[in-house]
Amino acid sequence: MKPALLLALFLLPGASCLADTQLDGRYVGQRTVVRGSKPTCPSDGAAFWRITNGQFAYRFWAGRVPVQISADGTLKGEMLYSPSHGRNSWVRVTGAISGGSLEADAEWRACQLHYSLTRM
Numbered sequence: 001m002k003p004a005l006l007l008a009l010f011l012l013p014g015a016s017c018l019a020d021t022q023l024d025g026r027y028v029g030q031r032t033v034v035r036g037s038k039p040t041c042p043s044d045g046a047a048f049w050r051i052t053n054g055q056f057a058y059r060f061w062a063g064r065v066p067v068q069i070s071a072d073g074t075l076k077g078e079m080l081y082s083p084s085h086g087r088n089s090w091v092r093v094t095g096a097i098s099g100g101s102l103e104a105d106a107e108w109r110a111c112q113l114h115y116s117l118t119r120m
Contacts, residue, residue: 023069024051027102029117036111047115049102058093058106065091065106073097075104083109 067077095104
């Protein structure tokens with residue numbers, strides 16, 4: 001194997017990990033209800049997310065939604081859940097981190113929430 005290829009194989013995993021962790025940290029801000037109401041949906045209020053190793057778990061009443069953050073700052077996660085009434089449905093979390101700001105939406109059948117958070 002050529003030395004340049006060996007070097008690339010050796011460095012790529014480290015570069016990927018660095019990209020994942022450069023966005024790590026605690027993000028604090030506001031949650032705003034876009035669609036839905038109590039008691040099914042949470043209300044507007046303070047929110048914080050902790051990102052570790054380029055990922056976090058979004059807390060949802062039916063479990064935790066695994067969310068991955070790409071090196072470019074985009075984030076995405078989804079989980080199929082089974083409500084106590086009705087058919088199975090998806091909860092989805094999408095958004096992006098740029099310049100220390102995180103803008104994201106969480107959406108499921110009854111609710112949509114928007115998060116505007118800043119890295120602390």
